[in-house]
Amino acid sequence: MAAVYTAPQPSIPVFGRGSCSGRAAKGLLPPKRMGTRKKVHAFVRVRPTDDFAHEMIRYGDDNKTINIHLKRDTQRGVVNNQQTDWSFRLDGVLHDASQDLVYETVAKDVVSQALNGYNGTIMCYGQTGAGKTYTMTGATENYKHRGILPRALQQVFRMIEERPTHAITVRVSYLEIYNESLFDLLSTLPYVGPSVTPMTIVENPQGVFVKGLSVHLTSQEEDAFSLLFEGETNRIIASHTMNKNSSRSHSIFTIYVEAHSRTLSDEKYITSKINLVDLAGSERLGKSGSEGRVLKEATYINKSLSFLEQAIIALGDQKRDHIPFRQCKLTHALKDSLGGNCNMVLVTNIYGEATQLEETLSSLRFASRMKLVTTEPAINEKYDAERMVKNLEKELALLKQELAIHDSLANRTHVNYDPMDEIQIAEINSQVRRYLAGTLDEIDVINLRQIQEVFNQFRVVLSQQEQEVESSLRRKYTLIDKNDFATISAVQKRLASIQAGLVDADGHLVGEPDGQGFGFGVASLTTKAGKKVKSKKTVKEQPRLSTPPSKSVAFEDFKNERGSEINRIFKENKSILNERRKRASETTQRINAIKKEIDITKEALHFQKSLREKQGEYENKGLMIIDEEEFQLILKLKDLKKQYRTEYQDLRDLRAEIQYCQHLVEQCRHRLLTEFDVWYNESFFIPEDVQAALKPGSSIRPGMVPVSRIVSLGEDDQDKFSQLQQMMLPEGPDSISFYNAKVKTEQKHNYLKTTMGLQQARRK
Ligand code: ADP
Ligand code: MG
Numbered sequence: 020m021a022a023v024y025t026a027p028q029p030s031i032p033v034f035g036r037g038s039c040s041g042r043a044a045k046g047l048l049p050p051k052r053m054g055t056r057k058k059v060h061a062f063v064r065v066r067p068t069d070d071f072a073h074e075m076i077r078y079g080d081d082n083k084t085i086n087i088h089l090k091r092d093t094q095r096g097v098v099n100n101q102q103t104d105w106s107f108r109l110d111g112v113l114h115d116a117s118q119d120l121v122y123e124t125v126a127k128d129v130v131s132q133a134l135n136g137y138n139g140t141i142m143c144y145g146q147t148g149a150g151k152t153y154t155m156t157g158a159t160e161n162y163k164h165r166g167i168l169p170r171a172l173q174q175v176f177r178m179i180e181e182r183p184t185h186a187i188t189v190r191v192s193y194l195e196i197y198n199e200s201l202f203d204l205l206s207t208l209p210y211v212g213p214s215v216t217p218m219t220i221v222e223n224p225q226g227v228f229v230k231g232l233s234v235h236l237t238s239q240e241e242d243a244f245s246l247l248f249e250g251e252t253n254r255i256i257a258s259h260t261m262n263k264n265s266s267r268s269h270s271i272f273t274i275y276v277e278a279h280s281r282t283l284s285d286e287k288y289i290t291s292k293i294n295l296v297d298l299a300g301s302e303r304l305g306k307s308g309s310e311g312r313v314l315k316e317a318t319y320i321n322k323s324l325s326f327l328e329q330a331i332i333a334l335g336d337q338k339r340d341h342i343p344f345r346q347c348k349l350t351h352a353l354k355d356s357l358g359g360n361c362n363m364v365l366v367t368n369i370y371g372e373a374t375q376l377e378e379t380l381s382s383l384r385f386a387s388r389m390k391l392v393t394t395e396p397a398i399n400e401k402y403d404a405e406r407m408v409k410n411l412e413k414e415l416a417l418l419k420q421e422l423a424i425h426d427s428l429a430n431r432t433h434v435n436y437d438p439m440d441e442i443q444i445a446e447i448n449s450q451v452r453r454y455l456a457g458t459l460d461e462i463d464v465i466n467l468r469q470i471q472e473v474f475n476q477f478r479v480v481l482s483q484q485e486q487e488v489e490s491s492l493r494r495k496y497t498l499i500d501k502n503d504f505a506t507i508s509a510v511q512k513r514l515a516s517i518q519a520g521l522v523d524a525d526g527h528l529v530g531e532p533d534g535q536g537f538g539f540g541v542a543s544l545t546t547k548a549g550k551k552v553k554s555k556k557t558v559k560e561q562p563r564l565s566t567p568p569s570k571s572v573a574f575e576d577f578k579n580e581r582g583s584e585i586n587r588i589f590k591e592n593k594s595i596l597n598e599r600r601k602r603a604s605e606t607t608q609r610i611n612a613i614k615k616e617i618d619i620t621k622e623a624l625h626f627q628k629s630l631r632e633k634q635g636e637y638e639n640k641g642l643m644i645i646d647e648e649e650f651q652l653i654l655k656l657k658d659l660k661k662q663y664r665t666e667y668q669d670l671r672d673l674r675a676e677i678q679y680c681q682h683l684v685e686q687c688r689h690r691l692l693t694e695f696d697v698w699y700n701e702s703f704f705i706p707e708d709v710q711a712a713l714k715p716g717s718s719i720r721p722g723m724v725p726v727s728r729i730v731s732l733g734e735d736d737q738d739k740f741s742q743l744q745q746m747m748l749p750e751g752p753d754s755i756s757f758y759n760a761k762v763k764t765e766q767k768h769n770y771l772k773t774t775m776g777l778q779q780a781r782r783k
Contacts, residue, residue, distance in 0.1 A: 056393040059363040061386040062125055064113040065371045066150045072373040084108045087380060107383045109390065114371075118157055121366075122170045129293065129362045130174045133276055134187070136289030136398035140296065140356040141167060144385055145368030146378040147266040147300030154366055155272075155297040159251055168272055168295050172243040175274060184282050190275040191243060192234045193250035195257075196323070196348050197268040202257065204250035204270065205233050220348065226355040234275065247272070266300040269323070269349050279403065286407035290399045294356040298349075299324065301385070302378055323347040328385060334358040335391030360397035365389045434465060439472055451476040567703035577695045585694060589687035596680040603673040606666055613663045620659060624652045 063085055065076075077086045087105040113121055129139035143151035157166025172191075179187045193204035201218040205211060211233045218231035237243040250272070258265040272295040279288040301324055326346040333342045334357060344354040357363070367386040369379040419436060426434050439447075451473060453459035462473055492498065499506050567573070578586040627649040 056395050057362070059358075059365060059389050059392045059394060060110045060125075061365040061367065061389045062111045062113055063107075063109055063367045063369060063383065063386060064116065064121065064150060064154055065369055066148075067115055068371045070373075071371040072376065075373055075376060076371060076379075078112050078114065079106075079108075082112050083110060085112055085383065087376065087383070089376065105380060105383070107387050109367075109386055113366075118154075118164055118166060118170075121154060122167055125364050125366055126167045126171055127174065129364055130171045131178065132362050132396070133274070133291040133293045134175065134178050134182075134278065136278070136291050136400065137396045138291050138293070138356060138359075138361040138399065139363070140294045140353070140361050141364045141366070142294075142296040142298060143366045143368055144298050144301055145382050146302040146370070146375065149368035149370055149375075149382075151297050151300075151366075151368045154368060155295060156247070156251060159248060168247060169244060171274065171293060171295065172247070173240055175276065176240045176243070182278075184280065185278045186281050187276060187278045188236065189238075189243065190234045190236050190277075191246050192229075192232050192273045192275075193246070194229055194232055194271045194273070194352065195254065195268050196271070196352065199323070199348050201229060201232070201348060201352075203232050204253045205235060205246060207253055208233070208235070208246075208249060220351045222354070227352065229352060269299050270297045271295070271352065272297075286403045286410055287400050288403055290401055292356075294353065296353070296356075298327075301382060303381070323349045326350050328388065330357060331385075331388050331392060335388060335393075358392050358394050360399075361394050362396050363392070363394055436466060436468065439468065444472060444476070447472050448476045448479065451480050455480065567699075570699065573699055573703070574695055577698050578691075581698050582691055582694055585687060585691045589684065589691055592680060592683045592687055596677065596684050599673055599677045599680055603670060603677060606670045606673060610663065610666045610670060613659055613666065617656065617659045617663065620652055620656045624649065624656060627652060 065071075074090065075088050077088070078084065079086065085107050087107075089103045111124060113124065116124070126141055129141055133139045141155075143155050145151050153164075153166065155166050156168050158164035175189055179185075179189070191205075195202040195204050201220075203211075203218065216231060218229050221228055221230045235242075235246055237246060250270075254265060254268075254270065258268075274293040274295075275290070276292070277288065277290045326343070327350055329346070330342055330344055330350045333339045342358070344350045344357075350357070355361075365386060367382045369375070369382050422434075422436060426432070447462075447469070450459060450462050454462055464470060499510075501507075568576075627646075631645065631649065
């Protein structure tokens, strides 16, 4: 039967076309999608025979379908006896096809696409003796019968010759997988030497590769052929010396292509690899009655091929997102060559004889599964880091020149775009400091680098100032670390002991043991003691007063002492506010005056007009003639209106300013009063020794007791403390409920903790 074959439509993009989009880090580009998913091509090649089973094997008219018909009587019991007919639709049936035609059909497109940056995989599958090796390698002793492998190498080198615009390198490797072990079929070459460590399969973002496998640079066809023959020879030798059955090993010949443009200074380059895979025999166990060692081998083969089948099934299932590649060395090594972004072709080699029909059926089933797999071929683009740096340097130099031109056009001399040195940075630091101190009005903008450094120096100065503030605080006060529980609890103990016996039934603080009591109750305060607490010094140094000064008196004191700064700002804002108000009222007056004048002028103008009308009008070439007086009035009116508009605008601005100032004054007033209350309580309602306990070493201030401190008190203490809080903060009901809520939450938490502890103890 003659082969009638129609080649698949090639879809080869032109080399170098396509736009460059989004660079990825580390010189790796996301593969460039062709945009469409592509089905794996599966062909069947029938081994020539004189005993072809015409009755059983028929090809469709399209030469893509192969129909199998099983005669029940001849094959009874061997295959599923319910089914006698099968039909497989593939991409082509190669019957009596020459090696030449097979190459054209199967491999040519894949190889030429590899030179465009697409990975390709060609795989031969089938039972032993069906012609896999013949298809892949061919007869090494006969040039005419050479297989896909030498032809692919030839095509690669021919295409390189046709592309002088590109520097293209070719490398090859030859791997054998036998019983889950990896062998380098090119390790016998003198410059390689046997590998010390066993080879391993490694994955990285660029793909999968075999660590330890020798990869050989080949600059011409002949070199490549000798590598191929070297590998073939090693395969045969190994099968003898190691008693390996070559039909049970898989071999993967890989051609690596890397193409850099010679003409463009483009840093992009493309890489690809073509995997040519000659699989082990697919025949099933049992037929040959394998035993012992042979059985182990056969099991392995079946296993790795069935893992391959599982991976193929998973790849063909759109719903599956996990593909079991790592189950065996074969699928792991081919991880990035099965499916994915490759162009993939399968050749299923079958016998055309009736006796082999069972295996033939199984091979065809594998082929039709393969046809369900889709791939998304994509160009492997990479970046040449060295070229990229060179290009960027060029671009940088150009941009600097451009900047220099711009600067000279803008009369900006001596602008430097190089990184700043220490002296320049120190100068900027000083500018920032002067700016902050108010001795420098502006920092001139020079360039982006300088702006960035200015911001940087702001940060430096800020952090230095923070440190200065902290150390000045430390000089004045003893700051307790919030996490220094020992010190905190010492202070708290002291506080608790002071509280004991200090609160009477009415909730008033009673006197100290020495009998020197002091009253409480803000409402009943008198002004009697006023004179005694006039100055800052008297407040601080005098002994505790039995009657505190009135609030109004104390307020005067406060404004001179702790509140002086807030008071100063308050006063300043108030005076600004008053000044603005004054200006606003002046402006209003002026506006009214102008308005009056406008009215008067309008009236006068009106009068003039009516006079003119009575006296009769003069016209000159269509223009009205008016007298001097009327003209002056018009001018005046115009001027007044302009004044009015300006003043009115001023008034509007002033009103906005007043509103803003009012807000500020309110804020200051509020702060002043709040701080005063705190100060007042501290100064007059806390016994001296409490003061002493609190003041120097702690940030605890009655009225401002941090929540964390309350939380760490014992439950009884908390009770007392919250009572004290309520006494002490007659004017702060909001804070009391806040603290109470906090204490309650804490108590609940403590309760839970205790019960949990008890439960745990009981369990033990
Ligand atoms: P496999 O690798 O599948 O075990 P081979 O490729 O070694 O099978 O083929 C077995 C034998 O059949 C070899 O001697 C080979 O030359 C021969 N053979 C296979 N296919 C063809 C073919 N299409 N034309 C000529 N001889 C073939
Ligand atoms: Mg073989």
